[in-house]
Amino acid sequence: MTTLSTTLAKRLEDPRLFRQYAYVNGKWTHGEGGREEAVYDPATNEAIGHIPLLEAEQITAAVDAAEAAFVHWRALRADERCERLLAWYDLIQANREDLATIMTLEQGKPLPDARGEVEYGASFVRWFAEEGKRTYGETIPSHIPNASLGTIKEPVGIAAMITPWNFPLAMITRKAAAALAAGCPVIVKPANETPFSALALAELAERAGIPEGIFNVVLGEPAEVSKILCSEPRIRALSFTGSTRVGRLLIEQSANTVKRLSLELGGNAPFIVGPDMDPKEAAYAAVAAKFQTAGQDCLAANRILVHESIHDEFVAQFTERMAALTVGNGLHGEVDLGPLIHRQAVEKAAAIVDDAISQGATMVAGDQSQAPGDNFFMPVLLTGVTPQMKVWREENFAPVAGITAYSSDDEVIEMANDTEYGLAAYIYTHDIRRIWKLMRALEYGMVSVNSVKMTGPPVPFGGVKQSGLGREGGATGIDEYLETKYYCLGALGSVSGS
Numbered sequence: 085m086t087t088l089s090t091t092l093a094k095r096l097e098d099p100r101l102f103r104q105y106a107y108v109n110g111k112w113t114h115g116e117g118g119r120e121e122a123v124y125d126p127a128t129n130e131a132i133g134h135i136p137l138l139e140a141e142q143i144t145a146a147v148d149a150a151e152a153a154f155v156h157w158r159a160l161r162a163d164e165r166c167e168r169l170l171a172w173y174d175l176i177q178a179n180r181e182d183l184a185t186i187m188t189l190e191q192g193k194p195l196p197d198a199r200g201e202v203e204y205g206a207s208f209v210r211w212f213a214e215e216g217k218r219t220y221g222e223t224i225p226s227h228i229p230n231a232s233l234g235t236i237k238e239p240v241g242i243a244a245m246i247t248p249w250n251f252p253l254a255m256i257t258r259k260a261a262a263a264l265a266a267g268c269p270v271i272v273k274p275a276n277e278t279p280f281s282a283l284a285l286a287e288l289a290e291r292a293g294i295p296e297g298i299f300n301v302v303l304g305e306p307a308e309v310s311k312i313l314c315s316e317p318r319i320r321a322l323s324f325t326g327s328t329r330v331g332r333l334l335i336e337q338s339a340n341t342v343k344r345l346s347l348e349l350g351g352n353a354p355f356i357v358g359p360d361m362d363p364k365e366a367a368y369a370a371v372a373a374k375f376q377t378a379g380q381d382c383l384a385a386n387r388i389l390v391h392e393s394i395h396d397e398f399v400a401q402f403t404e405r406m407a408a409l410t411v412g413n414g415l416h417g418e419v420d421l422g423p424l425i426h427r428q429a430v431e432k433a434a435a436i437v438d439d440a441i442s443q444g445a446t447m448v449a450g451d452q453s454q455a456p457g458d459n460f461f462m463p464v465l466l467t468g469v470t471p472q473m474k475v476w477r478e479e480n481f482a483p484v485a486g487i488t489a490y491s492s493d494d495e496v497i498e499m500a501n502d503t504e505y506g507l508a509a510y511i512y513t514h515d516i517r518r519i520w521k522l523m524r525a526l527e528y529g530m531v532s533v534n535s536v537k538m539t540g541p542p543v544p545f546g547g548v549k550q551s552g553l554g555r556e557g558g559a560t561g562i563d564e565y566l567e568t569k570y571y572c573l574g575a576l577g578s579v580s581g582s
């Protein structure tokens with residue numbers, strides 16, 4: 085009998101990339117308790133496969149395996165780990181089309197976007213393969229007679245990673261490649277909505293020669309698995325990307341084992357348009373910054389703040405551009421927006437729109453009768469958005485754009501900072517004084533000026549306030565997985581200067 089999951093496998097050039105097991109200690113593993121969960125294509129609501137839900141002892145077995153494997157992995161030279169990571173990078177690139185197909189089927193994003201994410205995810209593997217060779221310590225001028233002082237960098241230990249469904253591949257590689265390059269074994273818990281990208285990465289890691297126990301993918305009931313990972317003292321670092329709500333829970337649950345925490349949490353990005361801007365240029369950029377991944381992006385422009393002098397023309401241009409966006413199944417043809425991840429996300433988006441309208445916002449566009457399926461949400465434009473509305477206060481994580489007019493730089497700074505979040509902000513203006521003033525005053529970890537694209541391997545990605553702790557990528561991303569060991573070599577023969 086042909087099942088939908090065999091149909092998925094048949095779409096792939098290499099069907100072995102589609103795995104319906106967890107991956108622990110180099111073995112494909114089913115759940116010992118027999119529990120499993122279906123994974124759905126959000127575009128059609130059809131089950132595309134099943135995953136096992138592991139039992140507590142199986143999660144602990146993954147930690148045992150990582151602990152055993154750590155001894156050898158950390159002992160490799162940095163250039164030896166680099167070779168394995170570069171092999172992984174090559175395999176990800178070589179299997180780009182299959183990885184994109186898997187991603188579109190489980191996440192819903194259009195195939196071109198999925199291909200872009202594979203490329204983006206792979207770029208972190210190459211970056212950290214190289215960075216692993218540059219984890220320098222330092223020499224410290226000694227204040228102690230006849231002693232030499234310095235530091236060396238050592239891997240922190242087993243690193244657990246809990247990742248979201250909106251970027252099912254890149255959110256894993258940005259963490260895992262850094263940890264592996266630093267010499268740490270990794271245990272990944274992907275979102276249950278999008279496990280198959282993670283499992284395909286595990287298959288490719290094995291082919292790349294990453295030893296058993298070093299890259300593990302555990303699956304299970306999220307709260308259950310996370311509790312075990314947080315309370316396990318042998319796990320020394322926990323890196324999480326997801327909502328601020330779950331991030332807070334993980335901080336609490338990790339307190340007893342005092343782990344190294346890296347948290348990439350929610351955003352509520354302001355998109356500020358100055359009075360000097362061409363309304364059309366700014367509106368087109370705002371549409372791009374709002375609707376990628378159907379608005380399910382931590383960097384999505386959530387509050388669009390436009391100077392009152394160009395507000396009406398900006399709204400007209402935005403409306404026109406938004407009307408040209410196509411919504412549909414990401415597997416088919418040229419589609420700009422795929423479905424939202426599930427029905428609850430659609431309901432949340434509808435509630436945010438209703439809340440705004442009930443508090444006086446105007447809905448300029450967004451006819452939901454045109455939605456091509458249960459999980460689709462047509463792009464919505466709201467004007468007259470105010471700070472009391474959910475669309476302002478919450479990360480809507482949907483294709484809902486809210487526009488507000490402002491009258492001065494000081495006012496827009498106050499508006500932009502009026503949130504518990506502080507991940508990313510956009511500024512559109514060509515006035516250098518305004519750019520500098522806004523860029524310095526915005527309480528955000530990342531500020532992008534006149535550019536929608538801001539991310540990539542060389543960039544220290546991360547937020548302030550309740551958008552997170554730590555930075556991923558860039559020159560410091562590997563530090564999240566390294567300890568600094570200070571040494572004092574005393575009673576040495578006298579050497580010059582000490």
Ligand SMILES: NC(=O)c1ccc[n+]([C@@H]2O[C@H](COP(=O)([O-])OP(=O)(O)OC[C@H]3O[C@@H](n4cnc5c(N)ncnc54)[C@H](O)[C@@H]3O)[C@@H](O)[C@H]2O)c1
Nearest residue numbers: 247248249274275306307310326327330348349350351382
């Ligand atoms: N800052 C960033 O880099 C970044 C990047 C991508 C996504 N995000 C954020 O992620 C969120 C969307 O992703 P999401 O809906 O998957 O987030 P989420 O917090 O619901 O889930 C993230 C991960 O946590 C797990 N999880 C869910 N409930 C849990 C619980 N009670 N205990 C322990 N683990 C639990 C999930 O299974 C998943 O693996 C948005 O807020 C978005 O801004 C942030």
Ligand SMILES: N[C@@H](CC=O)C(=O)O
Nearest residue numbers: 250251381382383539
């Ligand atoms: N687009 C972000 C992911 C946020 O959801 C990234 O580049 O990391």
